[in-house]
Amino acid sequence: NAGVMQNPRHLVRRRGQEARLRCSPVKGHSHVYWYRQLPEEGLKFMVYLQKENIIDESGMPKERFSAEFPKEGPSILRIQQVVRGDSAAYFCASSLKPGLAVNEQFFGPGTRLTVL
């Protein structure tokens, strides 16, 4: 069984460009989470999505960042007009059903974004 897939694994952008990060959840999982890990830090929750719905975006910066999880296809985290401070590792996780007693989140390998 394939785990969570993220691509690209490494992404380099110049300031002002757009970054698109993709996440394909574990087959059968309909819940996706995005986290950001700055250097020397733990992961910080950004957004939680179900198919076609944003459930919790309390950790998402108000400007330039957006996320979607369409009915078909991967989840996309989009960062417009990137700045150097956006350089980080971005992790996606997926889960089967949050109502389970312990909703284990399976993590992808991350996308390392470098902004020049």
Add this chain to the structure above:
Amino acid sequence: AQTVTQSQPEMSVQEAETVTLSCTYDTSESDYYLFWYKQPPSRQMILVIRQEAYKQQNATENRFSVNFQKAAKSFSLKISDSQLGDAAMYFCAYRFSGGGADGLTFGKGTHLIIQP
């Protein structure tokens, strides 16, 4: 808001010895889950062990066990018979068990070094 604190930025242990990693958290909720994740140099997040707050019995997974003190809001990880493959960053994480707030809150991590 919930916070997770790992007060040990780095720990070192001899191979085959036992080491304990500390974690404290702050929450006003009574029902939640706690996790320890391992992040090796590959950056892949791997779930090591989890604990449901309503369970008094400490979780155990082979050489990994926790000491969960709910009143003290403490959740330490004990690794017995340390192996070279245990070298990694270890992150403590919290998740509220209520619906709609499934994002994990992570500590800053402890870098575990295994001395051969």
